[in-house]
Amino acid sequence: MAGVSWWSSRMTTATEIYLTNFLFGLAGSLNETISEITIADLFFTHQRGTANGLYIVAVVFGNFVCPTIAGVQAAALGWRWTYYTVGICLTVLFLLFCLFYEETKYVPISNAEPTDDALGRPIETDDDGAINPSTSPAKNVQPHSKQVFAHDIQGQDQPSLESQPPIGRKSYMERLRLITNTDEPLRRNYITPFKMARFPHVLFTAVQVANALAFIVLLTSTNSMVFSAAPYNFDTAGVGLMLMGPFVGNILGSLYGGVLGDWVVVRLAKRNGGIFEPEMRLYILPFPAICQGAGLALYGVAADRGWHWIYPSVGGAIFGFGAAAMMDVSCTIVIDIYQNLTAEAFILITFIRNIPAIGVPFGVVSWIESAGLTKLYVIGGCVSSAVCLLCIPLTYWGPRIRKASWGPYESILQQHGFVGGQ
Template sequence: MSDYDVVPGTVYLVEGSRQAGAPRDILLLPTPSSDLMDPLRWSKWRKAYHLFLLVAYSSLLGALTNWESVIYLNLTEAYRTPITNLNIGQAITLLLLGVGNVFFVPLSNKLGRRSIYIWTLVLVLASEIWMIFSRSIGDYQGAHVILGLGAAPFEALVAISISDVYFAHERGSKLGYYVFGLAFGSFVGPICAGYMTVDQGWRWIYQWGAILTGALLVLFYFTFEETHFVRSFDAQEGQVVSLENVGDEQRRRSLGSASLKVKEMDKDVGAELQRETTRGLIAGEVFESDSWTLQFTLWKIFPHSWIEVCREFYRPLQLSMFPAVLWCGINYGTCVSWLAVMGTTIAEVFARPPYLFSSSDLGLIWIFPMIGSLFGAYFSGPLNDRLTLYLSTRNRGWREPEFRLWAFIPSALIMPCGLVMYGVTSAHGLHWIVPIIGTGFVGFGLSVGGTVSIAYIVDCYKDIDTQAVTTIILIRNIVGFAITWGIQPWIDGMGQQNAFILVGVLSFVITGFAVVFIAFGKAFRRLMAKRYAGLAAEAARMSG
């Protein structure tokens, strides 16, 4: 294996030959520690329940931040304000969903993931109660400031929590569940909101929001376990390789791609460490621990200094210079923005002639993007994991993060087609089934865009995955904020048909840029290796 070029993100994942009938084992990355409290050693049911809570959390907050689309006309009448002011409230929420994570993710490294989830759910509950009694557009926009801050962790911290408990070969499918949870809430929420509005009145949307948030808060307080875990040196991923020594040692069959702590070793220690990591642990060999109990603590102090935590607040500015991080943030951001563009126009398009949909009918429209997102979650999760393992096997066991990006090729065609179908056909008053099928294609593209973007970055930069995911979400939401803020003047100026044609072209170009990273992504990672080594070394000091 000494002839293989290893750079950050390249890992030896599959033990065995690609010859027919040869045995193959999946190596466990990161390597679990000997501590039975390590979340990587949790039993399958504990991991499954942890994932269930995170998906439920994502679904609820996805609904709360999206289900107002069916009552836009009710809100304009109640507040006596144009739709543009409502879009400003939504844009502020999107912005704070990104900015909030700049602070919450570093704080989760100090106070624990559990603490951040609990306290931010309190903020969401407060925002829903405020909206119940709101009387003006000022109340609406103020409550959405609180909602944006409180809901922020579901944008980034959930993906990090999943990475805390699952191995590299499992992350794609588990992130697929998470992204589907986001899409499920975003699409089912408006369906429920439509029926609530017809049967109970539009303010009941917020009353049900408060009830469901309160129930989830109780569930998290008593049953959600802390997943942030500081591993000892011998359990870190990829420790035998130094980024500064690009020789034979960097091409060994290591469990990871980069060591940021080991600079020099004597021959005896180096040989012993190589023997340990060359063999590695494979799937099925880890003894699972099972010691779940009811939870009562509000926080857990980890041994990270507050100075290091404060430094993490501006880390996204440094990581935004990484080509992969920048592109994934823009790509994911535009995928979410196209959904927001569609959501802010549905009420205006389908509540008026020739469609004349009721509030409940407007909610039912979201069934189609939900179905599309379900297909997208399976395509970008389990199927993409299998593709990645297959390509790794053909690549002599070495996995490159770019193997995941092949999923973007069909998505780069499907999502733009959906946007053009929705915008152009509804502008001409064609039968309602045609634009609504287009919304299903958009749901597929959103699900693929979120799952693959996050999984790719976590694979590329595992040692700084929390900061990388935070940066992606920040870029994503800045893009979403700008587009949501300006979408109504954009449509008014260009017309609905031309606006959605332009949106479709932008979607094709940005998502289709994946071919550049498939071809040159490894070269980009090599180019940024030294900068990555420095950032990861700082992260390693913080963790230990």
């Protein structure tokens, strides 16, 4: 991304615009799964909504605040300096990665050579390295639990954990190595994300994120066309500042879906006898679902009729509130249910959400010319809210669907070496 930024700062042809944007998207998409995996690893269930909210705030900061800053900078120094700035920031980030980003591939010693289970029986694996369930340990028995050592292998000669030499910390260069060899088949890692399409909760999240992102792209694409022309006639800086409304709305929506969402599920779990159901997060979504469509409609009508700039800003803020809340809650549900396959799930989600986002910029000009801003945004708002309201049937049928699809999920887990869904 750093290299493409410097290339973009010197580009002179339309072909270079397409090539650089393609490479930007290819490289930048890697962060989608890394961020969600980090949230799944570091935070408890009642904290994940808030953590996801903070992540979404960071994402929309790039979507709305950075174009605002870029507009002011382009007006003062020229558009090439926006790419110079991005190039400088990404070059510094690249150097930080080279010097401090340690190898994250974790290979547990106990799973390095799965030749015997906790009872001393051989474990059979297939060509892909998946464990044969008929020879794997019982689902309720952990390979190295106290229960196994106390009851199942009592009297056998087992090495004392205290007598084993401690595992020392790896050196700086070992922690920065580029490659970690494992016995995992690479082909399986490419196929598994598409297997996640069989789970409705993952598809629900993919559709919600695609819905929000598609209309974010529509709003940002029309923003410069509308507010640089009459009756507004804003300069580059003014056009960029019009994106502050959606940014403020996104912050409020992230707090609503994150902080409030975490608070609500704790209370609902207590009322449910201490049992947490992931679908409990969906109870707060009908309000932001309506807000997302209503904000789009207000933004389009106000901008088309030339109302004072505060009205489209308020419309953008209402839309941003709904979009952030929908994305926060739907993404958190996937982590709650499929924590061990978070990366694979979000690879599929990223793939699906990018499909409409790619097509919107190519059609926006012709849509405005043929339908006008008012009709485009009112129809878009109705479609957006209709998609968001899919949260209602998922709230009702979600638990039954989740339980019915648990068998295929455990099958995928076993292929990845997780026994008994652990």
